[in-house]
Amino acid sequence: MPDEARLAAADQPLVFRPKPERPPPTSSIGVLGWMRANLFSSVSNALLTLLGAYIAIVFFTAIINWALVDAVWEASNRRECLDRVGRAGACWPGVIAWIPNLLYGLYPKDQVWRINIAFLILVAWALPLWLPRVRSKVGIGLSAVLLYPFLASYFFHGGAKDLLWTALIALGMAAFAWVWLTTLSERTTGLPFGAVVARLTGAPEDDEAATRTRARIAYAVLYLVAVGVTTQWSLSEVSTRYWGGLFLTLVISGFGITFSLPAGVMLALGRRSQMPFISLCSTAFIELFRSVPLITILFMFNTMLPLFLPVGVEVNRLVRAIVAVCLFAAAYMAEIVRGGLQAIPRGQYEAASAVGLGFWQSTALVIMPQALRIMIPTIVGNFIGLFKDTTLVSIIGLFDLLSMARAVGEDTTWLGLFLEPFFFITMIYFVFCFLMSQYSLNLERKLGAGQRR
Amino acid sequence: MSGAAATLAPAATRTGVPAIELIGLNKWFGHFHVLKDIDLQVAEGEKVVVCGPSGSGKSTMIRCVNQLEQQQEGRVVIHGRAFGESAQKDEEIRRDIGMVFQQFNLFPHMTVLENCTFALTWVKHLPKAEAEAIAMSLLERVHIPEQAKKYPLQLSGGQQQRVAIARALCMRPRIMLFDEPTSALDPEMINEVLEVMVELAESGMTMMVVTHEMGFARKVADRVIFMDQGEIVEGAPPEVFFANPRYDRTRLFLSQIL
Numbered sequence: 001m002p003d004e005a006r007l008a009a010a011d012q013p014l015v016f017r018p019k020p021e022r023p024p025p026t027s028s029i030g031v032l033g034w035m036r037a038n039l040f041s042s043v044s045n046a047l048l049t050l051l052g053a054y055i056a057i058v059f060f061t062a063i064i065n066w067a068l069v070d071a072v073w074e075a076s077n078r079r080e081c082l083d084r085v086g087r088a089g090a091c092w093p094g095v096i097a098w099i100p101n102l103l104y105g106l107y108p109k110d111q112v113w114r115i116n117i118a119f120l121i122l123v124a125w126a127l128p129l130w131l132p133r134v135r136s137k138v139g140i141g142l143s144a145v146l147l148y149p150f151l152a153s154y155f156f157h158g159g160a161k162d163l164l165w166t167a168l169i170a171l172g173m174a175a176f177a178w179v180w181l182t183t184l185s186e187r188t189t190g191l192p193f194g195a196v197v198a199r200l201t202g203a204p205e206d207d208e209a210a211t212r213t214r215a216r217i218a219y220a221v222l223y224l225v226a227v228g229v230t231t232q233w234s235l236s237e238v239s240t241r242y243w244g245g246l247f248l249t250l251v252i253s254g255f256g257i258t259f260s261l262p263a264g265v266m267l268a269l270g271r272r273s274q275m276p277f278i279s280l281c282s283t284a285f286i287e288l289f290r291s292v293p294l295i296t297i298l299f300m301f302n303t304m305l306p307l308f309l310p311v312g313v314e315v316n317r318l319v320r321a322i323v324a325v326c327l328f329a330a331a332y333m334a335e336i337v338r339g340g341l342q343a344i345p346r347g348q349y350e351a352a353s354a355v356g357l358g359f360w361q362s363t364a365l366v367i368m369p370q371a372l373r374i375m376i377p378t379i380v381g382n383f384i385g386l387f388k389d390t391t392l393v394s395i396i397g398l399f400d401l402l403s404m405a406r407a408v409g410e411d412t413t414w415l416g417l418f419l420e421p422f423f424f425i426t427m428i429y430f431v432f433c434f435l436m437s438q439y440s441l442n443l444e445r446k447l448g449a450g451q452r453r
Numbered sequence: 454m455s456g457a458a459a460t461l462a463p464a465a466t467r468t469g470v471p472a473i474e475l476i477g478l479n480k481w482f483g484h485f486h487v488l489k490d491i492d493l494q495v496a497e498g499e500k501v502v503v504c505g506p507s508g509s510g511k512s513t514m515i516r517c518v519n520q521l522e523q524q525q526e527g528r529v530v531i532h533g534r535a536f537g538e539s540a541q542k543d544e545e546i547r548r549d550i551g552m553v554f555q556q557f558n559l560f561p562h563m564t565v566l567e568n569c570t571f572a573l574t575w576v577k578h579l580p581k582a583e584a585e586a587i588a589m590s591l592l593e594r595v596h597i598p599e600q601a602k603k604y605p606l607q608l609s610g611g612q613q614q615r616v617a618i619a620r621a622l623c624m625r626p627r628i629m630l631f632d633e634p635t636s637a638l639d640p641e642m643i644n645e646v647l648e649v650m651v652e653l654a655e656s657g658m659t660m661m662v663v664t665h666e667m668g669f670a671r672k673v674a675d676r677v678i679f680m681d682q683g684e685i686v687e688g689a690p691p692e693v694f695f696a697n698p699r700y701d702r703t704r705l706f707l708s709q710i711l
Contacts, residue, residue, distance in 0.1 A: 097531065302491060350554065350558060351558035351559070354519060355551075356624060357576060
């Protein structure tokens with residue numbers, strides 16, 4: 001019958017009917033399917049899986065027994081720990097007694113709140129960047145990078161302020177106030193703070209010039225108030241000699257991270273520049289700093305820089321270390337960014353210049369966003385490396401987290417207690433590095449949206 | 454010039470000055486002589502199709518027109534204004550020229566709409582709403598307003614190329630350059646792009662198109678130019694060019710692609 005029908009309609013084209021889709025066989029999906037495919041796909045793989053599981057279990061039970069089960073939590077010195085459990089369990093009281101020093105170094109105990117407050121200010125400063133309905137995110141981010149360091153420096157160091165420092169600290173305070181005023185006004189009214197002030201003081205909605213003038217006046221008033229507060233407010237001086245522990249590690253790596261990215265971008269652009277002089281200088285800088293170990297650079301800056309400076313000019317030891325770390329990190333970052341730039345097809349530059357963009361516009365708006373996006377894993381990898389490399393500052397006499405951990409075992413009460421503090425700071429380093437790497441994955445996922453088919 | 458040209462081009466610009474003039478153009482890549490003594494005039498509203506074997510210099514020539522490539526000898530004059538006086542004037546001249554590339558070159562990190570509004574916001578400094586209105590009207594003109602919120606890589610090749618055309622048109626150019634606009638496309642998508650180009654030609658735009666789509670050349674070109682080894686071998690209206698090419702080299706080329 002179908003054949004007859006087909007014959008009857010021989011001059012009609014056949015109708016193509018696609019087959020319906022079927023679900024995959026159950027053995028290839030779900031947990032069982034995954035285990036079969038990945039853990040037990042052959043006899044040798046199954047054996048390796050079991051061996052790996054065995055080693056992992058032995059290793060982790062040993063660590064947990066030492067660190068938690070057999071550990072001593074209360075004792076007044078190391079002798080007590082050894083008498084109770086010997087070396088089978090960890091002796092945590094020494095670490096606990098030293099926690100303030102591990103976190104803040106030798107910073108005076110009654111002043112530690114300044115560090116905590118400065119840290120909270122940073123969190124509050126950056127928080128609006130993750131809030132929805134906030135439009136001025138570029139301004140908020142830039143102000144955090146450019147102005148927070150002045151405010152934080154004063155919190156950390158304190159002491160007498162000259163005119164320049166008063167102006168800069170006030171700028172930091174005004175910027176912080178602006179961040180939250182504009183965040184609140186944008187989240188409630190959808191307008192930036194300046195525009196809201198202009199409305200409230202009676203500027204007509206469609207008069208852009210009047211709005212701008214009133215917004216400027218509002219910002220000026222904000223700044224003057226901040227200057228007033230700054231002149232009335234002072235903190236006692238805490239010399240950088242007393243800075244240390246996790247706090248110092250974060251200060252050095254924070255400067256290194258925030259400086260190295262913009263500096264690296266500029267150096268990478270410089271190296272690719274058509275202008276021979278700029279290209280030569282950038283290349284020379286990058287190659288010089290990349291071919292010398294960080295330890296050497298730290299030594300050079302610490303011992304030799306003062307010899308070159310004019311008599312009477314003294315640069316603080318911490319500042320010298322920070323500058324050395326920043327320059328070293330910038331050279332590495334430059335090569336990472338250059339790699340990213342090379343991955344962007346020439347057609348992107350051409351398309352940007354064909355629609356009428358100049359060099360800086362096409363670099364900032366078309367090329368860099370794409371290059372940095374590709375480079376996120378490498379850039380964050382570099383940040384993580386930098387964070388850990390700051391331990392090297394201990395050899396020029398700064399008391400970073402690692403040096404403080406070593407000091408625990410040199411304390412007469414806890415003499416010889418090295419393993420526990422190292423275990424503790426390992427955890428701290430791990431938490432920071434793991435968070436950075438998770439954040440980078442998160443960023444990749446978010447920015448990659450829509451870029452894949 | 455067709456009647457439609459009068460409706461698109463402002464009256465003041467139709468002065469008889471050629472839209473594009475290439476005068477004694479010579480260019481080398483290293484020691485390789487890519488363009489040899491190119492002289493070419495394209496009138497306002499004229500549509501010129503450039504064809505030739507690969508390596509003949511046709512892409513380099515069209516890229517010289519908006520100075521993506523710079524010649525070592527000769528001059529490029531657009532609407533009577535020569536390139537090379539100052540960087541700022543070059544930028545201004547270039548804004549009159551839109552370009553569509555073989556590989557689309559859309560900005561992958563921006564949506565289709567942002568690709569189109571981008572130059573309006575950053576070069577012409579238009580407010581967002583106005584820029585979006587212009588971009589939407591041009592996306593409608595290339596028949597894909599519904600894709601405005603997507604990212605380029607989510608679209609088919611043909612759709613991407615139409616976005617690229619819309620992006621170039623947003624700047625209201627007086628000249629459009631097309632560098633092999635359909636060569637990177639799957640065969641079934643070539644027509645949707647050519648249709649848009651035909652509509653554009655009918656609106657009176659000055660166009661220079663490097664392509665092997667001879668059907669398109671027959672339909673819209675005022676002149677077809679054949680290039681080989683860095684020289685313009687011959688150029689003629691399509692009916693003459695296809696029926697009766699003067700050079701053996703042209704005949705050989707046509708026999709290979711038709």
